[in-house]
Amino acid sequence: MDGRKFSVIEAGGKVLSLRLSFNAMVEFNSEVGSVDAAFRNQPFKAFRSLILHSANEANPGSLTLRGAGDFCEDYIAENGMEALGDRVRQLMDDSGWLKSNAEEEPGKNGNPAPKRPSKK
Numbered sequence: 001m002d003g004r005k006f007s008v009i010e011a012g013g014k015v016l017s018l019r020l021s022f023n024a025m026v027e028f029n030s031e032v033g034s035v036d037a038a039f040r041n042q043p044f045k046a047f048r049s050l051i052l053h054s055a056n057e058a059n060p061g062s063l064t065l066r067g068a069g070d071f072c073e074d075y076i077a078e079n080g081m082e083a084l085g086d087r088v089r090q091l092m093d094d095s096g097w098l099k100s101n102a103e104e105e106p107g108k109n110g111n112p113a114p115k116r117p118s119k120k
Helices: 022-032 035-041 043-058 065-079 081-095 099-104
Strands: 007-011 014-018
Touching (some): 043 081
């Protein structure tokens, strides 16, 4: 299906295929709440959740919660905490879930579709 973007991330000798789908975002929101609040108030949990659900969307059952935490720990050890945050933001941006490209197309990336004239 068109539009289903996959990404790859590597750490600790492991390579994960990721797909930040609508379903993965629903699971992420169920686990940590709103995107903005999660990354601001509980970044470790948000990073782990996003990696977990994106990996399992790309390859169902490929990663456990603990495995996702271990992967994030390896990534941070190799690249730093800021690099993990940057990589997660890139994943979200590439998947169209951030509003940074909202002006490109109405109805995409959180940009509301144009309002129709009201009938009076």
